[in-house]
Amino acid sequence: MTEQAPTLRDVAAEAGVSAATASRALNGSTRNVSEEKLSRVVQAATKLGYVPNLSAQATATGSTKTVALIVHDIADPYFAAGAIEVAEAAGLTVTMAVTDRSPDRELHIVSTLRGYRPDAIILAGSRIGDNQDTLVEELRAYQDTGGRVALVSQPGLPYGTVAIDNRRAAEDLAIALVTRGYRRFAVLRGPAGLRTSNDRFDGFRAGLTQTGVEVGHAAEADFTEDGGHTAMTDLLRSGLGATDLVFAVNDVMAVGAMRALRDAGLVPGRDLAVAGFDDISAATDVTPALTTVQVPTRTMGVRAMELALSGEDNREVVWLPTNVVLRESTPRVTTNRTP
Amino acid sequence: MTEQAPTLRDVAAEAGVSAATASRALNGSTRNVSEEKLSRVVQAATKLGYVPNLSAQATATGSTKTVALIVHDIADPYFAAGAIEVAEAAGLTVTMAVTDRSPDRELHIVSTLRGYRPDAIILAGSRIGDNQDTLVEELRAYQDTGGRVALVSQPGLPYGTVAIDNRRAAEDLAIALVTRGYRRFAVLRGPAGLRTSNDRFDGFRAGLTQTGVEVGHAAEADFTEDGGHTAMTDLLRSGLGATDLVFAVNDVMAVGAMRALRDAGLVPGRDLAVAGFDDISAATDVTPALTTVQVPTRTMGVRAMELALSGEDNREVVWLPTNVVLRESTPRVTTNRTP
DNA sequence: TTGTATGCGTTATCAC
DNA sequence: GTGATAACGCATACAA
Numbered sequence: 001m002t003e004q005a006p007t008l009r010d011v012a013a014e015a016g017v018s019a020a021t022a023s024r025a026l027n028g029s030t031r032n033v034s035e036e037k038l039s040r041v042v043q044a045a046t047k048l049g050y051v052p053n054l055s056a057q058a059t060a061t062g063s064t065k066t067v068a069l070i071v072h073d074i075a076d077p078y079f080a081a082g083a084i085e086v087a088e089a090a091g092l093t094v095t096m097a098v099t100d101r102s103p104d105r106e107l108h109i110v111s112t113l114r115g116y117r118p119d120a121i122i123l124a125g126s127r128i129g130d131n132q133d134t135l136v137e138e139l140r141a142y143q144d145t146g147g148r149v150a151l152v153s154q155p156g157l158p159y160g161t162v163a164i165d166n167r168r169a170a171e172d173l174a175i176a177l178v179t180r181g182y183r184r185f186a187v188l189r190g191p192a193g194l195r196t197s198n199d200r201f202d203g204f205r206a207g208l209t210q211t212g213v214e215v216g217h218a219a220e221a222d223f224t225e226d227g228g229h230t231a232m233t234d235l236l237r238s239g240l241g242a243t244d245l246v247f248a249v250n251d252v253m254a255v256g257a258m259r260a261l262r263d264a265g266l267v268p269g270r271d272l273a274v275a276g277f278d279d280i281s282a283a284t285d286v287t288p289a290l291t292t293v294q295v296p297t298r299t300m301g302v303r304a305m306e307l308a309l310s311g312e313d314n315r316e317v318v319w320l321p322t323n324v325v326l327r328e329s330t331p332r333v334t335t336n337r338t339p
Numbered sequence: 340m341t342e343q344a345p346t347l348r349d350v351a352a353e354a355g356v357s358a359a360t361a362s363r364a365l366n367g368s369t370r371n372v373s374e375e376k377l378s379r380v381v382q383a384a385t386k387l388g389y390v391p392n393l394s395a396q397a398t399a400t401g402s403t404k405t406v407a408l409i410v411h412d413i414a415d416p417y418f419a420a421g422a423i424e425v426a427e428a429a430g431l432t433v434t435m436a437v438t439d440r441s442p443d444r445e446l447h448i449v450s451t452l453r454g455y456r457p458d459a460i461i462l463a464g465s466r467i468g469d470n471q472d473t474l475v476e477e478l479r480a481y482q483d484t485g486g487r488v489a490l491v492s493q494p495g496l497p498y499g500t501v502a503i504d505n506r507r508a509a510e511d512l513a514i515a516l517v518t519r520g521y522r523r524f525a526v527l528r529g530p531a532g533l534r535t536s537n538d539r540f541d542g543f544r545a546g547l548t549q550t551g552v553e554v555g556h557a558a559e560a561d562f563t564e565d566g567g568h569t570a571m572t573d574l575l576r577s578g579l580g581a582t583d584l585v586f587a588v589n590d591v592m593a594v595g596a597m598r599a600l601r602d603a604g605l606v607p608g609r610d611l612a613v614a615g616f617d618d619i620s621a622a623t624d625v626t627p628a629l630t631t632v633q634v635p636t637r638t639m640g641v642r643a644m645e646l647a648l649s650g651e652d653n654r655e656v657v658w659l660p661t662n663v664v665l666r667e668s669t670p671r672v673t674t675n676r677t678p
Numbered sequence: 679t680t681g682t683a684t685g686c687g688t689t690a691t692c693a694c
Numbered sequence: 695g696t697g698a699t700a701a702c703g704c705a706t707a708c709a710a
Contacts, residue, residue: 005456005484007687018697023689034695049480054454055403056687058394059702074420077413084413084437093451096435098423112432115393117344141388145344225624255624262626281564285594287601287626346703357681362705373679395703398686682709690701 006048014044027052058117067308068118069096070109072125076280079124079152082301090309092119107135114138120148120308143313150308152300153196155317160307162300162318166196166277167203169293169322170249173275174207176324177245177291181333182273186217186240188231188248188257194223200249200277216243221253228256229263236264244273245330251276251283251292258286258329273330288328296320345387353383366391397456406647407457408435409448411464415619418463418491421640429648431458438464446474453477459487459647463640482652489647491639492535494656499646501639501657505535505616506542508632508661509588512614513546515663516584516630520672521612525556525579527570527587527596533562539588539616555582560592567595568602575603583612584669590615590622590631597625597668612669627667635659 012022017037025033025041033041044050058064067087069080080096087094097113099106106123113121121142136157139149149159177185187204190197205215217240221231228248235246248254254276258268268274269288276283279294303318351361356376364372364380372380383389397403406426408419419435426433436452438445445462452460460481475496478488488498516524526543529536544554556579560570567587574585587593593615597607607613608627615622618633642657 003483008689009687019687020689020697020699021695024696028689032695037695049477051450051453053398053456053687055394055397055456056702057454057689059392059398059686059704060688060690062702064394074416074423077416081413081437093434093436093455095432097432098420111390114390115396116432117392117394138388144342225620259624282621282624285564285598285621285625347705348703358704359682359706360680363680367705371679376680392703395686396705398688398702399704399706401686680710682707684705684707686703686705688702690699692697692699694695694697 005053006050007053008050010048011041011044011050014048015040017041026050027057062117064117064119065092066116066118067092067094067120067122067305068113068116069094070099070106070113070121070123071096072099072101072106074098076297078297079301082298083122083305084301086302086305086309092309103132103135107132107138110135110138110142114142114147118147120150120305122150122152122304122308123154124152124304125154148308148313150304152304158315160304160310160314160316160318162303162307162320164295164300164320164322166199167206169295169324170200170203170277171207171210172322173247173277173291173293173324174204175211176326177247177273177275177330178208178211178213180326180330182245182330183213184241184243184245185213185215186219186235186243186246187215188219188221188228188235188246188253190221190223190227190249190253192220197223197249204247204249216241223250223253225252225256225259228253229260230256232257232260233264236260236266240272244333245275246272247275247277249277251278251280251290254290254292254329255282255286258290269329269331275330279325283327286329288331291327291330292325294323294325296322344392345389346392347389349387350380350383350389353387354379356380365389366396401456403456403458404430405432405434405455405457406459406461406644407452407455408433409438409445409452409460409462410435411438411440411445413437415636417636418640418643421637422461422644423640425641425644425648431648440464442471442474446471446477449474449477449481453481453486457486459489459644461489461491461643461647462493463491463643464493487647487652489643491643497654499643499649499653499655499657501642501646501659503634503639503659503661505538506545508634508663509539509542509616510546510549511661512586512616512630512632512663513543514550515665516586516612516614516669517547517550517552519665519669521584521669522552523580523582523584524552524554525558525574525582525585526554527558527560527567527574527585527592529560529562529566529588529592531559536562536588543586543588555580562589562592564591564595564598567592568599569595571596571599572603575599575605579611583672584614585611586614586616588616590617590619590629593629593631594621594625597629608668608670614669618664622666625668627670630666630669631664633662633664635661 012019097109151161219231221227276292283290351358436448490500528540558570560566615631622629
């Protein structure tokens, strides 16, 4: 029943040539083998259903034609899709691993994946913040042995990096909202210490300050939909005063906040405006559609992979543009509103 | 700069033992090596930053400790998450590939991935049509050489399979909706030949028939949000008569349909009820929340992986339960409604 | 317990 | 062009 998978030897034998010739015919520089033997080998291969053993190929050549993609949360498909597309166009296979936002797991995964000797490692959304010396060391070792590293959204390390300017983008959003007539803001931010959250919060506040406005309430919450829901509910309970807009530092939280508003009998966009960040697909599914900052996730995946595959030890930082998209969740303020 | 990655030999030399001992200390049955040499080897390994070359390990042992996950659309994260969790608990690494719903790509990917000699291959998602002899042959060959195969949602092939009863679930949904008072239905189905779509459509119709009701309009559309939007728009233009509910064979289409309704100045759930299938996260983000059939995606991933890893050549079909969830997009019909 | 020798499936280096 | 033969990095049967 369970036979062995056919090897190159089997194919060679079947075709009546040496293993070396078979190898050349199937993978190597095709030009050095006679037309006749070539077709004999190919025929034998298909007849036996031969598929080259990539592991063996890898140990022999030293290259695996593989890229490791490490993400924190598998829930952003577009990034991965972009990266995969580029990799496959280059004839590389992508291995994905998910860290679940655990730095420990991340370290473990990087270490394990290194064992596959991938041509490149792409680390997305990692917060290689402060206590991550081990990870940095691991990456350095990997790079020293010829591996390529690309980072996504974590500028500051000596690797090719693609990033967006969270701070600036949030600033733009704040200004756009003030222009629309909003004056009293509350913010739902992520857990303390999370850089993305901090940058967006700081940027938003900076934008307001420029226009002479200040953030009123600010609540910390999980980076999740439930986090947004809970924080919004608490905010409502504690009294919002004259707040006319809530900015959640990501769309997922914003959607949760909108749900909390409806649960409290309020209508998002009318009774209280809501804005988010990321422009995930839910942002347009939701009613009213969510004002947010569009982040080119897919392009980030593409550029990150390109960075990783670019021959050189490319350490440039690619800043990708973001875009404020104003939708119905933040209608233009024309009349007095009663919170 | 680009040194070589340290090998087992290097570690052995550093520790002053043979390569065999180093191997045993690092991977093999740890108990057969003296405490002292063990620690010497471990120390040497960490000092050199040694990470075993998994490719070499694989060619030596014949096993890769790897599972290949093939999905049609990376957009369903939960399935993958479930599968990955199980695999990692078993010490296996998961390789993911995306087919983009192209049968050709699917075939190509299966063939390529076979080259990695994964312990198992999991194929998720429905396939278009039945001209897939080559794929079946490819899988058979893989299985003959000791590979495990598990399928998701396409019963009928001689492999372990996890599935849901689309037909029956749609039937349940139809009955529940009739019970809620709906009588005149339209259906947005997927492309012809797509089995999932057909099963859901047939089941829905069967459910209606049981209660003496018939499907009015039925439109074909892409399995996407835009597909749902377009089909719904067309339906509205062509006149819906007395239709009081639109069933889209998946949530993505349903969300698109809801958007189309709003674009036409109608209020989903009030002017026209909407139901979907899958219970994706958007189903609860949307307003009104979408009535749908809850599919245990994550569990499917878990069970599929378990099936694939279960020692035997397990060909059982695991049917997972679904659940009709009635939400505000299909309010109970109490009064006369004017379409 | 430890080391030597051999094999895993390929590719690469030689000769021929 | 083609075929022996030696690598690649690791695991294991066998000896010691």
